Amino acid sequence: MLHKVIEPDAPEAEVDLLPHYGLCIGASCGCGQDADEIRAMQGKGMNPDEKKKNSDGSLTVNDMQGLHESYMFEMLSAVQDKEKILDTITDVTYLLQPYRRLYLVLRNDWSDTAERCVTGYPETMRCVMRCIPQNDSESDAERRYAADSGEYEFPTEQMLPALDEERSEPVTFYFLPSHFSDDTIGFAVLQTAMDAKRSADAISTLWLRNVNNSLHMIRVVSKLIDYSIHDSMTGLLNRRGMEMMYSRRRERIAPDDNIIVWVIDMDGLKYINDHFGHESGDIGIITIAEAVRAISDKDDISVRTGGDEFVVVSAGKLTDNDGRERISSFERFLADKNASQKGRQFDITASIGYVCFPASEMEQFDEKLKEADRLMYEYKIARKKQRGE
Numbered sequence: 001m002l003h004k005v006i007e008p009d010a011p012e013a014e015v016d017l018l019p020h021y022g023l024c025i026g027a028s029c030g031c032g033q034d035a036d037e038i039r040a041m042q043g044k045g046m047n048p049d050e051k052k053k054n055s056d057g058s059l060t061v062n063d064m065q066g067l068h069e070s071y072m073f074e075m076l077s078a079v080q081d082k083e084k085i086l087d088t089i090t091d092v093t094y095l096l097q098p099y100r101r102l103y104l105v106l107r108n109d110w111s112d113t114a115e116r117c118v119t120g121y122p123e124t125m126r127c128v129m130r131c132i133p134q135n136d137s138e139s140d141a142e143r144r145y146a147a148d149s150g151e152y153e154f155p156t157e158q159m160l161p162a163l164d165e166e167r168s169e170p171v172t173f174y175f176l177p178s179h180f181s182d183d184t185i186g187f188a189v190l191q192t193a194m195d196a197k198r199s200a201d202a203i204s205t206l207w208l209r210n211v212n213n214s215l216h217m218i219r220v221v222s223k224l225i226d227y228s229i230h231d232s233m234t235g236l237l238n239r240r241g242m243e244m245m246y247s248r249r250r251e252r253i254a255p256d257d258n259i260i261v262w263v264i265d266m267d268g269l270k271y272i273n274d275h276f277g278h279e280s281g282d283i284g285i286i287t288i289a290e291a292v293r294a295i296s297d298k299d300d301i302s303v304r305t306g307g308d309e310f311v312v313v314s315a316g317k318l319t320d321n322d323g324r325e326r327i328s329s330f331e332r333f334l335a336d337k338n339a340s341q342k343g344r345q346f347d348i349t350a351s352i353g354y355v356c357f358p359a360s361e362m363e364q365f366d367e368k369l370k371e372a373d374r375l376m377y378e379y380k381i382a383r384k385k386q387r388g389e
Helices: 002-006 035-044 064-069 072-077 082-091 202-229 239-252 269-276 278-295 320-339 359-387
Strands: 016-018 023-025 101-107 124-131 153-155 171-180 183-193 258-266 301-306 309-316 350-358
Touching: 064 202, 072 082, 072 202, 082 124, 082 202, 101 171, 171 202, 183 202, 202 239, 239 301, 239 309, 258 278, 258 320, 258 359, 269 278, 278 301, 278 309, 278 320, 309 320, 320 350, 350 359
Parallel strands: none
Antiparallel strands: 016 023, 101 124, 101 183, 124 153, 171 183, 258 309, 258 350, 301 309
16 A cells, blocks of 8 residues: 555565464565564564573573563562562563562561651661572572561661672672662662573563562552551541451461450440540540550450440460450559549549350351450449449
8 A cells, every 4th residue: 555655657566475473574665574583573572582492491591571461560469468569570571581580678667657767778688589489409408588577687787688698600689679769678689690691681670660669559558558457536446447457367366266255335435525525535445445455465456446436356275264364454454544643533444254265166257256245334234233323
């Protein structure tokens, strides 16, 4: 068509037909085209180096087309849990082959959007990922991992603990900064053989950019989830948070463990609000929350379910005696708090009920919660009668 418009009277040049691709090859200028050259260009795609693969299918040279055609971005974007994102990043490291080792080093507080690092690096960092290609026959004795744990923390001035490891041959380390906008998240380290074709090139830069975006997205999502599962006044979990955390906690409960649920209800909140103002009522709620924290272990689920009601859930080698001891500790905390407020016109107290049950009944959590709530109200009524109310 172009030929007829540009030079309608000139003879048409013959073109080659590529049956495999269904292409008719011909230059717009009328020059002939080499079919084999066109086929090779299509095979190379976006990469100036022809794609080559090992017998196991892993790439042996840079493949920008492979990176673009992969679902790396979609895979990382679909993750909303910061505990799973590192495993997902590990799943897409094949796109960087060939490499010897790949490390991801992050700030200890990388997931906290309230913390920013715009100059340098903090004093300590964590090597949260050490990746080794599956086809590496020399890696059996080395540990692969992907975990955001204090176990892998090291002084930043060390740069990377792996630098000090003994090796039988020289290697190259490429340090690539990991950041989102001007906020430093950490850095990635690409370890290659001295004669490797792989380097810190456009492919590794684009790969890391996808990782940076996914880490930032996890931070944002984590913050939104954090807002949705916590009570804004006390900082304790809300009811949704309780359900979420209990669902996760169940996976770590041993068959011979016991579970204790305490239900706590602040006494006289309406009276305090009516006679001393809602600000005083808020002080009472916050004080009860402090008492809840004081009796809770680090793995316990501490909750403000709403209004003046609170819940604590604990699991382990617990007995009824542990339930009673926690109540005594709770009451002592409030007594000491009241004693320290000499000028205040009211005391802050609460009623508590609890149930202790075996792990075999963990699926009956809602029923156990109602039972603890019933026992709490029985305790509250008994105390009122004792005071002559």
